[in-house]
Every structure is written in structure tokens, then in C-alpha cells.
Amino acid sequence: MxxxxxxxxxxxxxxxxxxxxxxxxxxxxxxxxxxxxxxxxxxxxxxxxxxxxxxxxxxxxxxxxxxxxxxxxxxxxxxxxxxxxxxxxxxxxxxxxxxxxxxxxxxxxxxxxxxxxxxxxxxxxxxxxxxxxxxxxxxxxxxxxxLTMFQVGDLRVFFFTRHLPLREAIARVKQETLVHFARLVFLYLRALGMENPRVAFAALNPHAGEGGLLGREEQEEIAPAVSFLRQEGYEISGPYPADSVFFFAFQGKFDAVISLYHDQGHIATKCLDFFRTVSVTLxxxxxxxxxxxxxxxxxxxxxxxxxxxxxxxxxxxxxxxxxxxxxxxxxx
Structure with missing residues (x-):
């Protein structure tokens, strides 16, 4: 070959x-x-x-x-x-x-x-x-x-937003844009040879919003996006607290995680292995x-x-x- x-x-x-x-x-x-x-x-x-x-x-x-x-x-x-x-x-x-x-x-x-x-x-x-x-x-x-995907080992992280002020990144967390982005994630994972990838959304707020006590984006935007995507047949779940979802993905529970803002995904991958994290453009x-x-x-x-x-x-x-x-x- x-x-x-x-x-x-x-x-x-x-x-x-x-x-x-x-x-x-x-x-x-x-x-x-x-x-x-x-x-x-x-x-x-x-x-x-x-x-x-x-x-x-x-x-x-x-x-x-x-x-x-x-x-x-x-x-x-x-x-x-x-x-x-x-x-x-x-x-x-x-x-x-x-x-x-x-x-x-x-x-x-x-x-x-x-x-x-x-x-x-x-x-x-x-x-x-x-x-x-x-x-x-x-x-x-x-x-x-x-799209940018970080990979370290078999942990793959996609970035919903990247080089934006945090305030602006949060403002972009809307159901419609989340659905569009997630569809692209599945499209490009399949382009890498994964037929049925498993994808998870990281939450925006601490403890995934704690039922709305610590923020309502999970209830009002992210969870409805996940529900809509699952109805379309995508194997997607979340939002999961960001302090645990990357660990579970690294353990093999998910094929990729969608990070909602720049540092959320960068910290997870670079702390895991700073010298072996790779950026992939799809x-x-x-x-x-x-x-x-x-x-x-x-x-x-x-x-x-x-x-x-x-x-x-x-x-x-x-x-x-x-x-x-x-x-x-x-x-x-």
C-alpha cells in the first residue's frame, strides 16, 4: 500500500x-x-x-x-x-x-x-x-x-468557539448554532472513518448548571439541542459537567467532546499531555x-x-x- x-x-x-x-x-x-x-x-x-x-x-x-x-x-x-x-x-x-x-x-x-x-x-x-x-x-x-479538533491519545475535542472573548462565546451558545455545529462534528468524524461516533457536549456552567441554580444555558439551549439531534439519529449526549466529561472521553466512553469555548478544551487536553496534543483542521x-x-x-x-x-x-x-x-x- x-x-x-x-x-x-x-x-x-x-x-x-x-x-x-x-x-x-x-x-x-x-x-x-x-x-x-x-x-x-x-x-x-x-x-x-x-x-x-x-x-x-x-x-x-x-x-x-x-x-x-x-x-x-x-x-x-x-x-x-x-x-x-x-x-x-x-x-x-x-x-x-x-x-x-x-x-x-x-x-x-x-x-x-x-x-x-x-x-x-x-x-x-x-x-x-x-x-x-x-x-x-x-x-x-x-x-x-x-473545524478545529484537538487530539491527545484517543481523546478528541472540538471547539464550538475559539478566539472570542468569553462573554461573546457564551452569547453564542444557542440551540440552533449548537445543532449546526454538532452536525458538522459528526460529518467530519465520519470523514475520518468513524461510522457511528459517540459525541458528548461539555456543559457551560459549573455542575452543568445545577438544575438552573448556576446558569440556565444547559436547560434552555444545550439540552434542547441534544434532544433535537438525538431525534435526528445522532448518538450524542450531555451536557456533562466540564470537570468530568473529558476524563470519561479519555477512558473511551465517548469518541469526541464538544467544548463550548477555547480554554475549556485547551486546558483539558494540554493538562493531559502538553507535549503530545495535536491540532487537526477538518x-x-x-x-x-x-x-x-x-x-x-x-x-x-x-x-x-x-x-x-x-x-x-x-x-x-x-x-x-x-x-x-x-x-x-x-x-x-
Whole structure:
């Protein structure tokens, strides 16, 4: 069976991206081929810092033989920036790595993207019109609605809201939007090969509202959404108190949990295993994974960045890429 080809973007050249990409390749043991999109000079410096040597092969498409392959965009001269410093040169370069990797995926030359961290501020300084990876990928692929799923072990967490003030996130907890989101969750879990996934809603308030004493969103919005979805045939339950539902999902009671706001799900996954939590973007024409951390400018270039999350992102991509079948229809 043909193994999947993963396009690894180098991330912001001034961050830890080059080091965690090189560290991952130095420990590669996955049933997949790696094709890095980056700058050879920056990667060579990362190899020097880590004391390893990667046997690169020049990427010519379609790829033949065994990698690791390198597509050198030669767009980040190390003389023009310093590790750990925000730079428009690095912001532009990091965007170009993603754009090229998307082109490769849409052309069928790679099966999935694994993206190293980028800097929102560096993108802004470079006048790149996107705040982050998800916005870039949606625009470059013309995807209508991309969802973020975190995975650590077999715990999967979807985020109903993400980068919103908490007050605004709470205001969005309405039955209609919860139903629409949950349908998408089921759609994309099935796209990963799960025929009959079991999904749970995390509650918003302490003790799931304690019968309305600690908040009424569970009674007035979340529970009615669950009831409506169950009538449609979905195996969904909740809302369950957020201090226990993630534990039970990790134990295997549920295949996925819907977190209602950013920190609710992030805390659960990162406390479980900060260095092996992976972000998965679903709803694109191809699978995309990434580490759950940022550029870590404070330790960039020092040879101390841990590569486990990048490695796990590659492992999850290799696992799901052969299964991922983007749905042609939208959830209604």
C-alpha cells in the first residue's frame, strides 16, 4: 500500500519551527514520507544547533523513492533576521511555505499538511492578510467552514468557539448554532472513518448548571439541542459537567467532546499531555495537523525546543490521511 506523503511547513524561520521539524525527521519512524517546504539555509542552522544531519533529497514532483524531501523556497536568508525576534521577512516566508504546501495538496502531490508554528504579529508586519493558519487555509482552498479538533491519545475535542472573548462565546451558545455545529462534528468524524461516533457536549456552567441554580444555558439551549439531534439519529449526549466529561472521553466512553469555548478544551487536553496534543483542521479538501504550541521565540535557536508535538502531528496525519474523505455536502 502506498504510504501517505506529508508536507511539513517549516513555520516562522525565527521561531522553533525549524528545530522541531529537524528533530522530528531525526526520529522519523512513521509509515509516511516527509516533504519539508522551507529554506535549506535555516534548516541547516537548525541541524547544526541540534547536532544532527538530515539526508535531504531535492523535491521533484511527483515524488519518487524515499525521503525526506526538501522543497527549498530560499526565501529566508538567515542574515536578514535573528532567532527569537519578530520579523516581516519571516512572516512573509512562513506564509509562502503554507501557500506552496496547499498548492501541492490541491494538485495531489501530497496527502496532508503538517504545519509548524507561525507568528500572527510577523504575518501582520509582512502585510499578510490572514491572522493565522486556519484563515489562510480557508482562503487558499475556498473552504466554507473549517473545524478545529484537538487530539491527545484517543481523546478528541472540538471547539464550538475559539478566539472570542468569553462573554461573546457564551452569547453564542444557542440551540440552533449548537445543532449546526454538532452536525458538522459528526460529518467530519465520519470523514475520518468513524461510522457511528459517540459525541458528548461539555456543559457551560459549573455542575452543568445545577438544575438552573448556576446558569440556565444547559436547560434552555444545550439540552434542547441534544434532544433535537438525538431525534435526528445522532448518538450524542450531555451536557456533562466540564470537570468530568473529558476524563470519561479519555477512558473511551465517548469518541469526541464538544467544548463550548477555547480554554475549556485547551486546558483539558494540554493538562493531559502538553507535549503530545495535536491540532487537526477538518473541512478542507485535505487533512491538516499541527503542534498545539506557538513559535516559542523565547527558546528559539537554543536547541531546547521539544519536538514531540510536531512528531505527534505527523503521526496523526499519517494515521488519518488515508482515511480522510472530505464530505461533498454541507451539514444543514
Amino acid at each position: 502506498k504510504v501517505p506523503v506529508l508536507a511539513l511547513t517549516m513555520g516562522d524561520p525565527a521561531g522553533v519551527g525549524p528545530e522541531i521539524v529537524v528533530g522530528t525527521l531525526a526520529h522519523w519512524g512513521l509509515e509516511a514520507e516527509a516533504c519539508v517546504v522551507g529554506d535549506r539555509r535555516v534548516l541547516a542552522e537548525a541541524e547544526r544547533i541540534l547536532g544532527v544531519s538530515i539526508p535531504w533529497k531535492e523535491a521533484r514532483f511527483p515524488l519518487e523513492g524515499n525521503g525526506p524531501f526538501l522543497l527549498d523556497l530560499a526565501n529566508a536568508d538567515p542574515k536578514t533576521f535573528s532567532f527569537g525576534e519578530i520579523s516581516p521577512v519571516c512572516g512573509q516566508a512562513s506564509f509562502e511555505y503554507v501557500r506552496k504546501a496547499v498548492e501541492l495538496a490541491l494538485s495531489g502531490f501530497v496527502d496532508a499538511l503538517v504545519t509548524a508554528p507561525i507568528s500572527k504579529e510577523a504575518l501582520h508586519r509582512a502585510s499578510v492578510p490572514y491572522i493565522g493558519h486556519t484563515e489562510m487555509l480557508e482562503a487558499l482552498t475556498q473552504a466554507k467552514e473549517a 473541512g478542507l479538501p485535505f487533512l491538516r495537523t499541527s503542534p498545539d504550541h506557538g513559535t516559542a521565540f523565547d527558546i528559539a535557536g537554543k536547541g531546547v525546543a521539544r519536538f514531540e508535538s510536531m512528531y505527534e502531528a505527523c503521526r496523526i496525519a499519517a494515521r488519518y490521511a488515508p482515511l480522510y474523505a472530505p464530505p461533498l455536502e454541507d451539514a444543514t
